[in-house]
Amino acid sequence: MEAKTKNMRDRQEMPGLYVHVPFCLRKCPYCSFYSLAGRRGLYGRYVRALSTQMRWFEDYFRPGIPEARSIFFGGGTPTVFSAAVLADLLAACREFFLSSGREVETSIEVNPATVAGEDLVRLRRAGFNRLSIGVQSLRDDELRRLGRLHTAAAARQTVRLARRAGFANLSLDLMYGLPGQRLAGWLDTLRQALDLEPEHLSIYELTVEEGTPFAGQARRGNLDLPAEEEVLAMMETTLTRLAAAGYRRYEISSYARPGRECCHNINYWQNGSYVGLGAGAVSCLAGRRLSGVADVEDYCCRLESGRPVWSDMEQLDREARFRETVIMGLRMTAGVSVAGLRRRFDIDLPAYYGPTLAALLDQDLIVRDQDRLRLSARGLVLANRVMAELV
Incomplete structure (x- = not known):
């Protein structure tokens, strides 16, 4: 098998482990990600398929799986699975990918509608931190x-129960620019969120994606979105309020108290290696990108019959990896190191991008601070435009 002939560097790199649970109770009208609403009858089969895929990676990394530096269970809604099932899955992940038994950042996405206090206690005891x-x-x-x-009350209660269960590291996902939302409403949500004192906040502007119910409503003129000026005011006020409350913006949508940045996501933004388990999950290992089929039944069938689960396998060349590393790294407020990129890829960033970079610097979209290039305050607002220039 080709997988057995990889070089030692490939076998040694796996800082991140992602486990995808593509199920939810109900599909949200703004969500464009692959997930299945309901379908409880597939849960057991899917969990067994995940275990089979873990064994596939054991063979891929032979003679030894490198240690994961972070574990992240995402979805969908991972907590549609019982706490007992999630605990067993985490134990299997640790057995395969963290045999030393050391503690690493171990995250799980939680929906307030799908967890009770006893679930959170079990998750904490299982090793989620x-x-x-x-x-x-x-x-x-x-x-x-x-x-x-x-409800809002249920969300607040989930935070309180999580603290009671022993979780000392909480992140809240928030969205602004919502239908019917005005600046005062957003400030109310932000105030309440800060009162809950999370260690981390992920804050996203709503994007109306094609193929979603919201996109259909927008085409029919039935989606009351706030004006662009009001959305900009929401963003600017967010920056001010969070900075005053002691949160540092370290990525376009991410804010943390000092030392509470998400290690798993930082590895992703730095274009590090990671393994993705589950339907639709992607693995990236030393420039090899393996994309899993985004269909639960197909995913299960393939693993049950011993067939590869990949819908696409791509070996990125050095320049493609360099460009990806630049684009993803610029999402972080620290930006990218010109010297670090040169050591990693033997490519000089200013020379590579030439006039394109010069134009972005002239437009005050990117700034250079000695060795580092980063997005300016204006560039963070117009990040998509900047990234499109650098692809």
Whole structure:
């Protein structure tokens, strides 16, 4: 098998492990990610398939699997699975990918509608030490428009129960620019979120994606989105309020108290190696990208019959990896190191991008601070435009 002939560097690199649970109770009208609503009958089969895929990676990395530096269970909604099932899955992950038994950042996405206090206690005892709670809003009218199944009170209670269960590292996911939302409403959500004192906040502007119910409503003129000026005011106020509260913006959408940045995501933004388990999950190992089929039944069938689960396998050349590393690294407020990129890829960034980089510097979209290049305050607002220039 070709997988057995990889070089030692490939076998040694796997800082991140991602486990995808593509199930949810109900599909939200803004969500464009692959997930299945309901389908409880597939849960057991899917868990067995995940275990089979772990054994595939054991063979891939032979003679020894490198140690994961972080573990992240995402979805979908991982907590549609029982706490007992999630505990067993985490134990299997640690057996395969963390045989030393040391503690690493171990995150799980949690929906307030799918966890109770006893579930959180079991998750903490199982070894999860970081929760990413899908709050989205702390106003009931906005939650209803988003199609969320929880209330603002339930979200606040989830945070309290998580603290009681022993979680000392909590992240809240919030969204702004929502249908019917105005600046005052966003400030209310932000105030309530800060009152909960999370260690981390992930804050996203709503994007209306093609193929979603929201996109259909927008085409029909039935989606009351705030004006661009109001959305910009929401963003600017967020920066001010979070900085005053002691949170540092370290990535376009991510804010943390000192030392509480998400290690798993930082590895991703630095274009590090990682293994992805599950339907639709992607693995990236020493420039080899393996994309899993984004269909639960196909994923299970392939593993049950001993067939590869990949819908695509791509070996990126040095320049492609360099460009990806630049683009992803610029998402972080620290930016990228010109010298570090030269050591890693033997490519000089200013020479490689030439006039394109010069134009971005002239437009104050990128700034150079000695060895580092980073997005300016204006560039962070117009990040998509900057990235498009650098692809």
